[in-house]
Amino acid sequence: MIFVVDFSYWNGTLLNFCGSNANYLYSILKQKSFKWQIFHTASLSRLDLCFERNSKTLNATSTNNFLDHCFRNLQKLNKKTTLEKNRNGWILKIGNRRSNNYFRVYKKQETSLRFEHEMKGKPLREYFVLLMEDNFEEFEQKLSLHFIVSFGKLFSLNSVYLDWLAIKLRPIRQYKIPKSYFNSHYIGFNNFNSFENRQGFFNLLQFLVYVNDLDYTMGHLDSTTYRLVVFKVQDFLKYQNPTVKSTNYYQLKKVLNFIQELQKNSIIQSFSDREFRCLITIPEVKLTKSNRNTWYARVWVAEELFYYPYPFMIPNLTGKRTRDQFEVQFKVIQTFSTINIEKKFLIKDFLDSYSSSLSNYQIKNIKKEFIKWVEILKQNDLIENNYEIIQNGQYHRTYQLTTTRFIKEGS
Numbered sequence: 001m002i003f004v005v006d007f008s009y010w011n012g013t014l015l016n017f018c019g020s021n022a023n024y025l026y027s028i029l030k031q032k033s034f035k036w037q038i039f040h041t042a043s044l045s046r047l048d049l050c051f052e053r054n055s056k057t058l059n060a061t062s063t064n065n066f067l068d069h070c071f072r073n074l075q076k077l078n079k080k081t082t083l084e085k086n087r088n089g090w091i092l093k094i095g096n097r098r099s100n101n102y103f104r105v106y107k108k109q110e111t112s113l114r115f116e117h118e119m120k121g122k123p124l125r126e127y128f129v130l131l132m133e134d135n136f137e138e139f140e141q142k143l144s145l146h147f148i149v150s151f152g153k154l155f156s157l158n159s160v161y162l163d164w165l166a167i168k169l170r171p172i173r174q175y176k177i178p179k180s181y182f183n184s185h186y187i188g189f190n191n192f193n194s195f196e197n198r199q200g201f202f203n204l205l206q207f208l209v210y211v212n213d214l215d216y217t218m219g220h221l222d223s224t225t226y227r228l229v230v231f232k233v234q235d236f237l238k239y240q241n242p243t244v245k246s247t248n249y250y251q252l253k254k255v256l257n258f259i260q261e262l263q264k265n266s267i268i269q270s271f272s273d274r275e276f277r278c279l280i281t282i283p284e285v286k287l288t289k290s291n292r293n294t295w296y297a298r299v300w301v302a303e304e305l306f307y308y309p310y311p312f313m314i315p316n317l318t319g320k321r322t323r324d325q326f327e328v329q330f331k332v333i334q335t336f337s338t339i340n341i342e343k344k345f346l347i348k349d350f351l352d353s354y355s356s357s358l359s360n361y362q363i364k365n366i367k368k369e370f371i372k373w374v375e376i377l378k379q380n381d382l383i384e385n386n387y388e389i390i391q392n393g394q395y396h397r398t399y400q401l402t403t404t405r406f407i408k409e410g411s
Contacts, residue, residue: 001025014045022048029131036132044128047119049147052112053164063107066161067092070105073156094154101150113161117147157341158386166341170312198330203240203258205333206317210239211299212306221283225303233259233287233295241320252295259285259297312337315380324362328369336377343383344390345370371401 004014017025071083082093091106100121108114130139148168157166216227234246237255263285286298377383388395
């Protein structure tokens with residue numbers, strides 16, 4: 001630590017902990033080996049937070065363009081900002097060094113871009129109390145939230161270098177979630193080559209939305225809390241497709257097979273996060289048939305699943321679909337529920353992936369269906385109307401997708 005005694009506007013001694021020394025001090029605090037009574041009259045005057053976006057390679061030109069783009073946008077917002085160059089490269093500075101909030105963004109090493117936030121003043125009092133009380137969980141949670149929200153107010157999230165910020169902000173954003181929506185974690189789709197696999201996964205999404213609105217009883221398995229939901233299988237069938245008859249044996253059989261497959265958890269592996277996959281695991285499923293040929297399902301589902309901080313919402317999972325409509329909606333879900341900020345719908349590749357040849361009429365309707373789903377996402381405030389049409393490797397920006405332009409100009 002560095003002792004600063006001659007401090008012109010503060011009576012007392014200032015202790016500075018920098019870099020790795022600050023990290024070591026914090027590790028001592030978390031071990032509860034620090035004697036706070038020695039510093040019972042102390043206060044916290046400054047706290048530095050940082051995040052490093054690591055990558056295997058960082059293109060110097062694109063990094064500089066990113067910093068320059070941020071600089072120009074912040075100037076438009078009348079933010080006090082400077083873009084300077086030193087021997088290590090360009091550095092973006094936001095705010096006044098003497099103010100309560102000061103930010104810097106710069107290339108740390110060849111493979112990382114560093115985002116820093118210096119905090120000072122009265123806002124630190126609450127954090128210091130949590131620190132002295134050894135309340136590290138709340139301390140870290142509140143500091144992280146402050147860091148994320150502060151950068152979220154400064155930057156628009158349309159750069160690959162801000163993918164980490166978009167990922168952290170998505171669960172924080174407050175939505176009014178309609179009952180027909182599914183709150184989704186990031187999804188990987190490596191195992192959905194066949195229509196049956198895609199249909200099974202889509203059934204899972206519908207099932208999770210359906211059971212969320214059912215009455216339930218609680219139970220425990222070790223330290224995990226589960227909901228026990230009991231429902232008529234025919235009711236779930238009607239939820240999936242309101243036009244189908246509950247006596248349709250073929251459709252009913254497919255639903256029964258799906259519910260039995262739930263316990264095997266094979267389709268659950270598609271979610272990218274291991275913790276989320278553990279939450280969604282369904283430990284027990286029972287099917288029984290009444291004397292009136294009515295099937296009942298008893299299913300245990302992890303309680304925490306319904307309160308998980310999901311980064312995505314997927315709208316409109318109910319209703320009857322044609323084969324082409326289903327394929328388009330599944331592709332939209334596949335593309336939308338990924339980490340990348342840019343959501344790229346490769347329509348030509350999608351059409352080429354069809355096992356059978358398509359007529360011009362089908363192709364036109366499929367493209368219309370894609371536009372419809374983009375509009376649904378926009379109407380529900382899940383995306384912004386900032387689109388680009390890709391044609392022969394060239395990007396053409398537009399704020400409105402029309403059928404005529406979309407069909408003529410590309411994918």
